[in-house]
Amino acid sequence: xxISKEVHASSHQILDWKxxxxxxxxxxxxxxxxxxxxxxxxxxxxxxxSLQWLLTHSFYAKLLAIRRVITNKGKRTxxxxxxxxxxxxxxxxxxxxxxxxxxxxxxxxxVYIKKKSGKLRPLGIPTMRDRAMQALYTLALIxxxxxxxxxxxxxxxxxxxxxxxxxxxxxxxxRRNSPRWTLEADIQACFxxxxxxxxxxxxxxxxxxxxxWLEAGYIDKGKLYPTKAGTPQGGIASPTLANMALDGLExxxxxxxxxxxxxxxxxxxxxxxxxxxxxxxxEEKVKPAIGCFLKERGLNLSGxxxxxxxxxxxxxxxxxxLRKYGDKLIITPSKSSAKAIITKIKRIVKANLGNTTAKMIxxxxxxxxGWANYHRYVCSKKTFRYVDSCVFKNLWIWARKRHRNKxxxxxxxxxxxxxxxxxxxxxxxxxxxxxxxxVINLLYMSTVKIVRHIKIRKDANPYDRDWQKYFSxxxxxxxxxxxxx
Numbered sequence: 001x002x003i004s005k006e007v008h009a010s011s012h013q014i015l016d017w018k019x020x021x022x023x024x025x026x027x028x029x030x031x032x033x034x035x036x037x038x039x040x041x042x043x044x045x046x047x048x049x050s051l052q053w054l055l056t057h058s059f060y061a062k063l064l065a066i067r068r069v070i071t072n073k074g075k076r077t078x079x080x081x082x083x084x085x086x087x088x089x090x091x092x093x094x095x096x097x098x099x100x101x102x103x104x105x106x107x108x109x110x111v112y113i114k115k116k117s118g119k120l121r122p123l124g125i126p127t128m129r130d131r132a133m134q135a136l137y138t139l140a141l142i143x144x145x146x147x148x149x150x151x152x153x154x155x156x157x158x159x160x161x162x163x164x165x166x167x168x169x170x171x172x173x174x175r176r177n178s179p180r181w182t183l184e185a186d187i188q189a190c191f192x193x194x195x196x197x198x199x200x201x202x203x204x205x206x207x208x209x210x211x212x213w214l215e216a217g218y219i220d221k222g223k224l225y226p227t228k229a230g231t232p233q234g235g236i237a238s239p240t241l242a243n244m245a246l247d248g249l250e251x252x253x254x255x256x257x258x259x260x261x262x263x264x265x266x267x268x269x270x271x272x273x274x275x276x277x278x279x280x281x282x283e284e285k286v287k288p289a290i291g292c293f294l295k296e297r298g299l300n301l302s303g304x305x306x307x308x309x310x311x312x313x314x315x316x317x318x319x320x321x322l323r324k325y326g327d328k329l330i331i332t333p334s335k336s337s338a339k340a341i342i343t344k345i346k347r348i349v350k351a352n353l354g355n356t357t358a359k360m361i362x363x364x365x366x367x368x369x370g371w372a373n374y375h376r377y378v379c380s381k382k383t384f385r386y387v388d389s390c391v392f393k394n395l396w397i398w399a400r401k402r403h404r405n406k407x408x409x410x411x412x413x414x415x416x417x418x419x420x421x422x423x424x425x426x427x428x429x430x431x432x433x434x435x436x437x438x439v440i441n442l443l444y445m446s447t448v449k450i451v452r453h454i455k456i457r458k459d460a461n462p463y464d465r466d467w468q469k470y471f472s473x474x475x476x477x478x479x480x481x482x483x484x485x
Contacts, residue, residue: 017088032055033139034463036463037147049204052205061139072236079106085128108227110219123233124218131236137209138236140205144205151459155243155270158462165318166318167454168266170329173322180310187300189230190299194230194242195229195298198298199241202244203245242270249293252289261277287301333375333383341368345367348363361440361441362440368445372384372445377453384448388446396411412424
């Protein structure tokens with residue numbers, strides 16, 4: 001099969017970063033990704049490698065890789081070389097750095113972040129160049145991952161989300177004859193322990209580049225350490241690599257259980273649950289199958305966090321609490337998730353004691369809107385009202401501390417007004433240029449509408465031309481919820 005290089009050559013000359021036609025770049029790269037996915041479906045390994053080579057040498061793909069690096073959350077965080085691409089000139093010059101020949105990644109900069117348990121989680125921060133190279137090769141790897149991924153895997157995949165995973169839980173557990181037992185599985189240090197040789201032998205990517213990333217090492221407190229296993233958390237390619245390492249888990253489990261066991265596997269990245277009709281099937285069949293599957297990849301289940309639960313007792317998954325009352329499954333935000341947003345709200349209010357009211361409302365609205373939108377697909381109204389009451393209490397304490405000599409009625413008139421049926425709506429005024437002051441209202445979660453999420457079809461592939469119409473409809477539905485897909 002002849003591979004055209006006409007529109008993907010790296011000899012393009014663009015003088016100004018701001019003049020790049022991003023839609024054209026995305027279209028050209030998507031064309032190659034579609035061809036890669038088609039080659040995967042046909043099992044043509046040589047063609048896959050040829051198309052991946054063409055994509056990773058594409059000028060447009062390099063531009064998209066650089067754009068991803070400079071627009072993500074860590075865009076101002078340097079690696080061990082201290083370099084950050086800030087100016088358009090630096091970004092255009094970076095295109096020439098994304099070359100396979102002579103490429104050797106620098107060690108990662110090790111940092112630690114605190115987990116919910118209080119323990120520290122290590123993160124490896126690559127340099128800007130290494131991040132861009134990972135983003136570039138991930139563009140060529142994603143079509144392979146989508147074509148070979150488990151049907152009920154929802155983490156770190158295009159057009160899939162936590163809402164899809166929770167909706168699949170509802171589908172599997174909500175019926176009267178649904179399975180009543182659930183295995184909550186937790187993989188011990190998944191990202192840090194995946195076997196390098198397994199990845200090199202099974203993941204369809206440039207082996208030289210992959211080995212260079214895996215063996216780059218990291219610098220911690222001025223000392224260089226080797227990396228003998230795992231893919232570093234903090235790398236752009238790491239989520240896709242970890243996902244591919246766990247693909248096949250669903251089939252491995254179902255092959256080991258008898259028919260009629262009602263086994264369902266629902267996975268989001270390295271978090272997953274398995275359902276069954278009895279505790280014995282989960283203990284005697286499912287857990288050994290998982291252990292055998294993970295052992296091949298250098299992984300194992302966490303004994304302390306992996307447990308078997310009756311659906312009537314309830315369990316937490318992806319920030320939601322799932323529990324069955326009789327024959328009715330109720331999904332609500334978990335207590336730990338609600339506690340986390342309330343703690344965050346308290347911290348924002350406390351930190352803004354000396355700032356303008358408008359600035360505090362902006363921060364609160366951002367945090368509350370994100371949390372409410374995440375939980376709007378389940379039974380959240382009661383939790384939303386509870387969070388609103390906590391917000392009100394914190395704001396009232398904030399106002400009393402700010403105006404210690406003022407009466408309650410004065411504070412009410414200053415910071416609260418009636419909006420619709422809500423008599424105590426927190427607000428602020430902000431001067432916008434020479435015009436009239438702009439009124440900013442606090443978002444109340446109880447005003448967020450609860451909607452039913454329509455789950456993505458399990459075999460849908462965004463890089464398969466046969467599914468293009470389906471994904472176009474799903475994109476429309478984001479703005480017009482009444483459209484069914």
